[in-house]
Amino acid sequence: MDNHITEFRPGKRIGANLSILTLQEKKLVDILTKYDWFLTRVDEIFIANSAYKAMLMKPSPKIKQAFNISREVVFAFSPYDTFQPRSIDSIEHYDIQELRLEEICSVIISKDNDIEQKLNSILKTNEEARVIVPFSYHELEESANDPDYFINKFRQNFYSRDLFGIQDPLKKDLYFFGRRDLIHTLVNKHLSSENAGIFGLRKTGKTSILYGIERALDRKNSTTVFVDCQTLHLKKWNTALLYIIDELRKSSSVKNEDLKLIKGYEKLEFVSDFFLDDIKTIYHKNGKKSILLIFDEIEHITFESSISSDWKNGDSYIKFWQIIRSTYQKLRQINVMTYLITGTNPKCIEQSAVNKIDNPIFAQFQPIYIPPFDFNQTKEMLDKLGGYMGLKFDEITCARLVEDFGGHPLLMRQMCSFIHRKTVKPRPHHIHKSEYENLKKLFYEDESGFIKYAQMVLEVLDNWYPDEAQMLTWLSIGDNETFKGLADASPDYIKHLINYGIIEKNDENYSFSIESLKDYLSRKNKYKRLRLTNEEKQNEISVRRNTIEPILRKYVRNTLKANYGEVEAKKLIIKEIYGAKEISKHENKPYAEFYDSNKHNIYLKTLFDLMKKHWEKCFRNTFEIDEKVFEAKATFINHLRKGDAHASKITDQDFQSFRGAMEWLEERLHEFN
Template sequence: MAITHRQAKLQESKLGIERRYPDFASKLFSFLERDESTICWANTWNDYHLSALRVAPSDAIRRQFGISNEIPVLIATYESSLQPRVLRQLDTSKELRESASADKDFAILVAADRNAEQFTKDRTRFSYPILTIYTNDLRDGKFTATNLRSEIAQSMRSMNHFDNSNEIHHAADFFGRVQDVEALTHLASVGQSVGIFGLRRAGKTSLIHQVRQQLERKGTESIYVQLNGVVDADDLRQALVGETAMVLRNKGGTVPENSGMLDKSFNLTYDGTAAKRWMYEMEALLHQINSDLVIVLDETDHANEEIAADDESEFGDRQQMNLVIQHLRGLIQKRSDRSDNKLSLLAAGTAASIFEKSIRFGRDNQLFGFASSRPLGSMPRDEMREMVRVLGKRSGLKFDDHRVFDSLLEEYGGHPHLTRQACARVVENVQADPEADVPHHVSIQDLEAVYGSTAENSPTHATRQTFRNFEQWYPDEAAAIMKAATDGQPAEPNHVTHAIDFGICGPKGNLRQRALRRELCRGMG
């Protein structure tokens, strides 16, 4: 039977890889296809050390692990100093994970560098399992007595993809919040300043990163400053100037003449004059950038005077940072009046009072109405289910009982971090059992074992921390919730408006988190 053009091209590409890597390529191919999986795409890249494959998984792998799309395989034969930028090809190459036919939840790296796993198991770089195969092991025949299905099972037992405290940057690893991303992107792109406010660890920072990526696709520049990462107001001023300068540098611009805060290489030079010069520097940079820009300020609670500070110096720092944002408001308004390119603010925090309250401490709030406030509530059931299903797939768990999802939703009310933490503890329990199957089918009993723990790293402990953070900023609402929980009655909806917006309570004031209700009834507060 004559072979098709596509089959002929595949055979030619595989021969090219065998010629490039004669000491291990044929053994790699045998391993990948031993369990009836098939290599369906191959290519040698211009860099002699790099090649790529995609493998159509066998029916057994599809059934067992839910890997239904083609598995991306990157071959990287650098003997030492394998750079993370090379591994990023797994994420960014249109021939690998970015291919429409590629699986997004599993990948394979074939590497010569024996230190490769320190990168592939680094959750800050990769949020999905990567099976690492060393070329020396292939040469030595260590993969002749195993198959792809067995190695996938072993790989999934070694990683817990629910247990991730880092913000998420890559769209393929971000779950849900579609309406929030679209709304915030639209508001920011038309020059509307907006603040996103929600519970601790509700996913505000990850959401902001997705919005920034969408803005970039629309041709809108953005800078990002995290207020809990700056020391004081002067440091904030320098951060704003420095990040804006990087936008200009990336656009091929030059440092404005007479700059007193930047050298010719765009490095910050601090001489104690930031408070006096920074607005001039910002205007000069924005003039040369000559395009729309969104200033993203994360953790704005650090510039909110509302909370009672531990000491006068902390309160003074908050006031000074708040003053910097007031000056930004003036800059944004000035550029709007002149019909310059759009400049706007995208803020994120827990306390919306920074923009919502007109009077604070007996005086006008200069930031009142500066940005519209948009609450970030709990995840809808369908979005939460997809997050749990995909992360479970990456961690060797199967959530195929609808009662498991119902239980998680009732326990944590759709809070993404609390839900992930509960599932992470299930993964730990499964991985501690050498007799457990992979994948493990999660049961109600698995979850109840987690719900009962009050240890420091437990979801119950995280539930308490989340509520206490809410209580700091909304003490009256927290008091109403605590009373309602102990009385066994819903809270008056008008008394818990932010709690409803953030997903702690339902529209009628009923407590949505069973874990929180249990803790409040135990006397937390």
């Protein structure tokens, strides 16, 4: 432990401007500095004609260790009987980074006894808000002699907050990790009059990066316009250009009457000239601030992928980008305007021609794929956010997290959020490898956990690259021969998979970079593997039949009862198992008992026969096929039951027929599982 920590003494710095505090506030400072805090500075802050007082406090070793707080913390007084939300602004008065203050944590002390409820109501709608610990004057005075009261209140506010669970794009630096070098690169490209494009899987932080670029360029005296292509595609090419000019106008001192396009955008033959003139006008009247046009979700205005016909057929796409590119080239020398394209699908810069017309932005720049978090970036995030939440991750666990989720920020954060929700042990708590592995297994199996996020991440491939998605399936189930054969024949197929960071190539072999996606796909497609031995075929048939049979028994039992009533349904099942003559002998037994294979000889064939006999009345609506088709599928499933006894050779054709029929039945009975 360093000397600074060992020499800590609670108290007040000599010379701190305590004279601006009221007598009551001085007494509260005495309480705060009795056990865990050292006051270094007091300031008076004026906001909207109201006066606030704020202090900087150094935490004790106990506070530092419990909440990962190493810097001074801002304490703000709210001296009004009714809490005013603008009191929070007094915290923003300080330049947090310049003064090396604690970024995420702060404290508000209010005269309002309902401060906690009111503050929580304000902060709950803002996921990116600081962790603000509220105290009333009264409760601090009441707890003056309780050395644990303050730290317990901190625990209540820190350990209940799920800082990993933030899913919306991050608009502030507060919880932003791992992308500052990329932002610096993209900002420099704009300042050097270069266009750029960033691409990646869903939820890799693209939009958060864009917000980071906006913040950085604002400090560089540049203007950014954020163009959401999810709505831009609803406009035709000329009104899309008008929209951009209007958005730029809103951020400058230019008036409508100064602009040509706003007055004459319907004169299509002049749109290109008007757009160029308006860009120059805005540039000069806005203090010669360079302009960055950010196009987010670019696939929505890209040929073939847009859902709007004018963009999909390439007509609006060609005209729009011809004008954007022409304007950029004419003004490049004085660095007036550049554009940044972002999305999941880089097709707009990969295809050389659209409708036999040169693609205006083909190969205009090398696409930048968002890289995964490495170990150090992940460790920084875990130490910072986990530390505040009372969760400590050792280096082995951190390395496993990076390996399992391939450095994908959303997947890792959601895994850590799951750990937070499932950890009931007192905090601070160390998450060791064994505990992590157990929780990871639960996360994988949770329908609202990894499965949901895996589908979200892979949606990019399903939508834009179905062939590559199929290749991932082959790789996940161990069909390396088929995968490698197609990869060698068509290298373009694996380019996107590698660029997205899903797979990697080592020597001549391919493997998953995101192990969790491999596990997900292998489980999802475990019955699609080819080239099985006869024993493997027999084992799959046995496992799938044994799995589906109890589900089918429950379904048939409930369906017959719903349609015929329990008394009549019981007679039907007795008749099927024992014959009509045996009904009176068994009819006093409970109905459900006849579907218990340990008590009665009810087989898969028995269930299929019952379904065929009562198809029209009971089962047709669920399965939506006629009886003959159902009978054919049931025959395939039941015919190969001899595989259970390792009896005969199963042909590939029969096995694929079984798989098709069984998959059909499993999908329809999924809700009864």
